[in-house]
Amino acid sequence: MTSARSPLAFWAGFAIVLGLLIIAPLVLPEFWRRFVTEILIWGLLAMSSDILIGYTGMVSFGHSAFFGLGMYGAAAALLTVRPPNLWVALAYGIVAAAVVAVFVAYFSTRLREIYFGITTLVFSQIFYVIIFTWTEVTGGENGLTFSRPTLSVPGLFSMPFDSNTLHWFVLAVVTVSYLVLRRITQSPFGMVLQSIRENEPRTRAIGYAVERYKIVAVMLSGLFAGLAGVLYAVQNRFAAPDFVFFVVSGEVVIFNVMGGVGTLVGPIVGAAFFLLLREGCSRFFTEYYLIPVGLIFIAMVIFMPQGLVGVWRRRLNQ
Amino acid sequence: MAIPFEQILIQTINGIVTGMILALVASGLTLIFGIMDVVNFAHGELFMLGAYVGVVTMVATGNFWLALLTAIIVLAALGAIIQVTTLRPLLGRDPLTTILATFGLSLVLQNYALWQFGPVARKIPEPITGHFTLFYLDYPWYRIAIALLSAAIIGGLYLFLKFGTYGIWIRATTQDRVMAAAMGIPVPWVHTAVFAIGAGMAAASGVLFGPLVGVNHAMGLDWTLKAFIVVVVGGMGNLGGSIAASIFISLLEAYASLWVSPAQAVIVSFVVLILTLLFRPTGLFVPTPK
Amino acid sequence: MSGAAPATASPLVSVESIHTFYGKSHILHGVSLQVGRGEVVGLLGRNGVGKSTTLKTVMGLVRPSQGEVRYEGQHITGLQPHRLARIGIGYVPEDRRIFRLLTVMENLRTGLDRHGVTEDRKQALLDKVYEYFPVLADRRNQAGGTLSGGEQQMLAIARAMMLEPKIILLDEPTEGLMPRMVSQIRHIIEALHREGVAILLVEQNVPLTLEASQRIYIMEKGVVRHHAPAAELRANDAVIHQYMGV
DSSP states (O other), rough: OOOSSSSHHHHHHHHHHHHHHHHHHHHHHHHHHHHHHHHHHHHHHHHHHIIIIIIIOOOSOOOHHHHHHHHHHHHHHHHSSOOOOHHHHHHHHHHHHHHHHHHHHHHEEEEEEEHHHHHHHHHHHHHHHHHHHHHHHHHHGGOOEOOEEEETTTTTTEEEOHHHHHHHHHHHHHHHHHHHHHHHEEEEEEHHHHHHHHHHHHHHHHHHHHHHHHHHHHHHHHHHHHHHHHHHHHHSSSOOOGGGGHHHHHHHHHHHHHHTTSSSSHHHHHHHHHHHHHHHHHHSSSGGGGHHHHHHHHHHHHHHHHHHHHHHHHHHOO | OOOOHHHHHHHHHHHHHHHOOOOOHHHHHHHHHOOOOOTTTHHHHHHHHHHHHHHHHHHOOHHHHHHHHHHHHHHHHHHEEEEIIIIIGGSSSSSHHHHHHHHHHHHHHHHHHHHHSSSOOOOOOOSSSSEEETTTEEEEEHHHHHHHHHHHHHHHHOOOSSSSSSHHHHHHHHHHHHHHHHHHHHHHHHHHHHHHHHHHHHHHHHHHHHTSBBTTTTTTTHHHHHHHHHHHHHTTTOOOOHHHHHHHHHHHHHHHTTOEEEEEEHHHHHHHHHHHHHHHOTTTTSSOOO | OOOOOOOSOOSSSSEEEEEEEEETTTEEEEEEEEOOOOOOOOOOTTSSSSSHHHHHTTTSSOOOOOOOOTTTEEEOHHHHHHHHHHHHHEEOOOOOOOTTTHHHHHHHHHHHOOTOHHHHHHEEEHHHHHHHHHHHTTTSSGGGGGGGGHHHHHHHHHHHHHOOOSSSEEETTTTTHHHHHHHHHHHHHHHHHHHTTTTEEESOOOHHHHHHHHHHEETTTEEEEEEEEHHHHHHOOOHHHHHHOO
């Protein structure tokens, strides 16, 4: 699924978008500044899910679990480790997500398609229940609050985050993640993943250890999802069970579909589109904005299954 | 620590009652999956809307049985409309698309309910008040009535499928939709009818369940999830299996809630699902194919 | 079998230059053929040349990307299979595909239970079919999946007969059957022909096709290569060997 665009066109486009995102916090009012940062974080989460849906062909309805574990992992670090350290928070969050990813990875090798999807859903609900009811540790319904760590590189500098630097930090992390994932999906490893998605039995027959590839794909996906969770925790300074609830997983899948599965950049576009749509509809329709949003989503599933990026790519290729 | 025998008995009856309601919900879901390979994410919302229609009809007429009937009819009609507009265009596509479409549908239906009825829970009064004494406790007759009614409805469905031309049409289409069409069976309409039946059954469950707890817009997701688990554990498309699985899981949860809180008791059904998928993926009560 | 009759001016079924794809594979490259009322037409060819696909296209199970199918002069290309079954096209697929979990009786009922058919007519149809296939009468309450291969083939044909079709599309009915059963199938085809039912017979069994058909088409690689009255081919079957490689 390599793009027909030339590398030059890609990097030019990439540079332009990146430039815009860098300037964004300087020109936008506070609300929109945070909005853009959130789009990036959700976009990262959706991108991580795309590794499974778009590239390996396994739908996950439980990504909220990885996200939530990243969030709570960071919370744990920021509340227990003194002084609060950004890198430790990242480590805790990613490790927490990775541990769970191992579990899920095991199941991914045993179950097909929709059974895998349901199992991921069930897993994330199990975590939700545990987090919701284990009040002593997780703060239960109310979650945990903590303060933002400083951006510090030991021995070099240390400065507290303000909303601009936080935005740039998030942008940096998301951009690097995107580039890393892009490299991976375009590598031979990524090609095998796509081959698994197209025709798993044939891939196995050719001689690839499909199980191993799936496990790595799940771990990768879980890791980046956890990373998104850490970013969210640092940005908002709280962790709450709502984010482990199924609805988040559902929204992630929506971002993927709306943006275009298997495109990596599509999910970010999808996240932006959905969040903007939600914001817009909530202005006009006040409380029940999810009704038109839901209807649009259904229409897109029926009439535009390749998603926004998919449609755009098709236009470009003509 | 010994649990008093009466409590175990009460939980057994509770488990069976809840199990029967779950069976009503799940049989619709498994029928739908068996015939059209559609994983209906919005099934719980059909349950929820059925309960609301029940509430509205109760308020208007004061007659529980009329409310039950109205809910079934309204939701069956809604189900038919949904199937024709959103699911028919997706026939033959990647199964992921139907999951997504029904997921979008569940969002729309849930928020529609929130919009129309508000966030405060409503209640349906019990049609049969009165208790009978079970040891030293009062056990409501209504709960027994629920179990019997659910059994009756499921029994009716079974008879309909087994005898009668349309039952044959449904079973033939479930087994081989291509040859069913080649035999002149109007397959697209059979699909619509089955979806409507599933919706009607979910609505009936919603109304029957209504008097036990409050009716509110968010009640659907739990039931969708549980119904899925039952369908998988019972064997996809296997009607008898889902009934057995419904009772089995509900009993386990009822017993579990003797020790842990109800919110935590749901983990039981999750664990059962995972074990089933690991060791007997075709269904717990289905003999593993050789 | 009676002598060859040329294709009638207004054929019952007319397939006109159809092109059919499965995904990206171009299976039929412009197939044309005709079946007249009450005619038995054979369609021969090696495995994979597109014989089954042709039948499926007529039955509406596969949509052609180009070309027309006509039935009694009307366009039926792209109509849904259940409509076609109701206007008189019966289909007996390769591997039979009877409803395994339904009883023999229920299998028959899928075709029998139609609008506008009186109970008497239904009973008459059933009686006729039980006469043709006494074994089905014996097993009428048994599940289809418990029947032997030959019995399932009979059920598949009987089931199509319940539709009172004007034409039956028969896809390799003798595949995997013992010689005794093959001869039974031959008699059924004859009986149906006597009743005026047209048959489009796809087969690998050349002798059976030669005996039973009035005209024969031979396909190769998605097109019709040869077309002749059966009598001609019975006299000189060199052409057949050439295309079938038998």
